[in-house]
Amino acid sequence: MEWLSSPDIWVAFLTLTALEIVLGIDNIIFISILVSRLPKAQQPRARFIGLALAMGTRILLLLSIAWVMRLTADLFQVLGEGVSGRDLILFFGGLFLLFKSTTEIWHSMEGPEHSATGATPKGAGFVSIVLQIAIIDIVFSLDSVITAVGLVDEVAVMVAAIVIAVLVMMLAAGSISNFIEKHPSLKVLALSFLMVVGTLLIAEAFDVHVPKGYIYFAMAFSLAVEAINIRVRTAAQRKRSAE
Numbered sequence: 353m354e355w356l357s358s359p360d361i362w363v364a365f366l367t368l369t370a371l372e373i374v375l376g377i378d379n380i381i382f383i384s385i386l387v388s389r390l391p392k393a394q395q396p397r398a399r400f401i402g403l404a405l406a407m408g409t410r411i412l413l414l415l416s417i418a419w420v421m422r423l424t425a426d427l428f429q430v431l432g433e434g435v436s437g438r439d440l441i442l443f444f445g446g447l448f449l450l451f452k453s454t455t456e457i458w459h460s461m462e463g464p465e466h467s468a469t470g471a472t473p474k475g476a477g478f479v480s481i482v483l484q485i486a487i488i489d490i491v492f493s494l495d496s497v498i499t500a501v502g503l504v505d506e507v508a509v510m511v512a513a514i515v516i517a518v519l520v521m522m523l524a525a526g527s528i529s530n531f532i533e534k535h536p537s538l539k540v541l542a543l544s545f546l547m548v549v550g551t552l553l554i555a556e557a558f559d560v561h562v563p564k565g566y567i568y569f570a571m572a573f574s575l576a577v578e579a580i581n582i583r584v585r586t587a588a589q590r591k592r593s594a595e
Contacts, residue, residue: 365509365512373521376517378546379403381532382546383525384525384528398478399526405482414510414511439557439558439559440557441490445487445550446549446550446553449491453544457543460539460543491553535578548567552567
């Protein structure tokens with residue numbers, strides 16, 4: 353337990369916690385958009401289960417570090433290029449994210465007009481959404497765990513960072529969900545970025561690496577522009593109400 357008094361360990365812990373929160377933003381957005389399809393009463397429980405699954409998935413992957421690192425080894429070759437387990441997970445995870453983002457955009461814009469009931473059965477919808485969250489948790493957790501393994505040697509530090517990061521995400525998820533639901537344009541923007549993330553996952557499966565800093569900058573810039581648009585619309589609505 354001497355490592356608990358090491359400043360280097362604490363710096364690594366804080367750095368890893370911050371990285372886990374940043375890497376979990378995509379996960380929070382995806383969960384928030386999926387649970388918005390459920391009745392209001394079921395949404396908090398679905399968010400909690402989804403993030404708890406994310407925590408459990410990451411911890412289980414950490415506890416099987418040897419297996420995770422073997423995922424980077426080539427399983428077979430296609431046209432002279434090696435294909436690893438990680439490549440397959442990223443490829444199919446990216447395809448799943450693209451499919452779900454496109455479907456959610458369609459549902460947001462045209463779904464209610466083309467549905468007789470406007471909703472799926474409550475029980476089936478809840479189970480289906482939790483399963484979808486579990487699938488995408490595996491994809492998002494993989495890079496998160498590989499990042500953690502590259503930064504820190506102590507498994508206990510990695511687990512602690514993940515637990516703290518997910519607890520922070522749990523606290524923020526409700527506010528993010530409510531904000532996205534209140535502003536439909538933000539939902540479409542978030543889904544568009546999830547499509548970009550899905551495309552990047554597929555690209556990474558083919559060893560085409562795009563710095564994620566570019567994506568986060570574009571996301572932050574777009575959100576800033578949309579925040580200005582929201583304030584302009586709000587001010588215009590107040591002005592019309594006053595008149």
